[in-house]
Amino acid sequence: MNIKDVENLAKLARIELSEKEKNSLLADMENILGYVKQIELVTRTENIKPEYKLCNVWREDKFKSQDFSPELVKNQFPDSQDGFLKVKKIL
């Protein structure tokens, strides 16, 4: 791993990093990956069948009143004007 990899990962994760942060993250990542690498030593020696069943959990698609108001959304929204929520243009 090198500094370019850290920059690339940060870009994918949309996190701005300072040069200092990049360097310390590079050192940490190498340290951590070096440690977790030991799982490579595990080779499956037995055929394990999970005891749990993975299944979808559905609920009825029924109309239900919810505790909700436009105010709740607006009050948390970083920017709004005249009752509209403001975001930057996407296109």
Place this chain on the structure above:
Amino acid sequence: MLDLKNLTIEKAHQSFLNGEFTCQKLAGEYLRVIKEKNKELNVYLEVFKDVMEQAKKADKRFADGSAVLMTGIPVAIKDNILFKGHKVSAGSKILENYTATYDSTVVKQLKEAGAVIIGRTNMDEFAMGVSTENSAYGVTKNPHDPKRVSGGSSGGSTACVAMNGALVALGSDTGGSCRQPASFCGVVGLKPTYGSVSRNGLIAMGSSLDVIGAIGKNISDVEVIFNLIKGRDEMDSTSVNLREGQSFVKNEGQSFTAPIIGVPRHLIGEGMDHEALLNFEETVEKFKSIGYAILNIELPYVKYSVPSYYVITPAEISANLARFDGIRYGIHKDGENLEDDYLRTKGYGFGPEVKRRILLGTYVLSHGYYDAYYSKATMVRELIVNDYKKAFSKVHLVLTPTTTGPAFKIGEKINDPVKAYLEDIFTGPANMAGLPAISIPSGFVQREGEKLPLGIQLIAPHQREDLLFEVGKEFEKIREK
């Protein structure tokens, strides 16, 4: 002044009933302690303004006869549990201005029972950490020795109960976050079976591991909280109702059936504090002295628990924390364009450990590394589940220390993430396998003139919290002997 140190939920309830003191009086006592100690220890990030109002309502329920066991009981909640109309920040700058828009299911249950929610407790940012040193709001100091950490990530909740800042508290546990700080602070910490408690309204970290847990001074109090919050909730599709299990300690009122306790000897010893190891051996002897059979067991893949945990958890974190982008709520840092807004907001709002784990998660999920890391880790996880499945065909419970030693000093592990990750060595496996586990105080060691608590951990098969409580209570009786 009330004797908060020896107060239990049952005792408080009796006192409310017989008029010895009121809910308001008790809440006032806790507020007094908080005023005295919180500044130094940094346990609460916020004490809610409506505490006395809540206590007044609880008193009314005693007057009109609608009170239940939890009515008027002062509870603290970890800062990642939503309480409508109150701030909740997950110990992060990115949510410093966020107010919960709905009640989490656990808070709804507390409110319905009439519990008094005192405030929100400090934690490692987004529950990532073992010391609360990763909180954006400063470390929570250990009430037993303020030079030391209270553990984490639920260190605020455990220190809160230890300093008598609330009678009980809620935490969350992804790799040991209720049990390790409970051990450091000398209190009981329960990590229930994965899915046994609704996570609706808990700010997510690792969704295949997270569970809300209970913290108290003794097992009975923790059991009361668990019984209140457990069960299926339609707002959390991973939640389930517990099966009714057979109690073995008192088998249908017949003769006492001695439980068999498994000890994975091959995992215990290396890297452990000498006195903590000695304390553990004493614990084993104490169980033997009341007729329990102790069996040495092998859990061959459990040694890979921490390394596989630190692949799976960051992977889930990188997905779960993508939502904090400064667009809809939380802190917003303005940039040139939309992408720039994201970059600046996350760069400013997240602390070092959160950034570390998001990047690590992004890496292990990326094309070319997915098989080597993520796939492999999920395979190891299945092997760990299988290890316990085999063990539980021979023993009723598994016993280990909770931690490798007592609380460490503030700053001791801050610059070495792997060293901090190894704190999960005994606690992480229960999360990987979804098993219920509990940390119980087991004694003290002396360090530089201070008495520091130690803890032991019991792990049970899925949905067998009842066994943890039964055996744990037996241990509480013989602990001092």
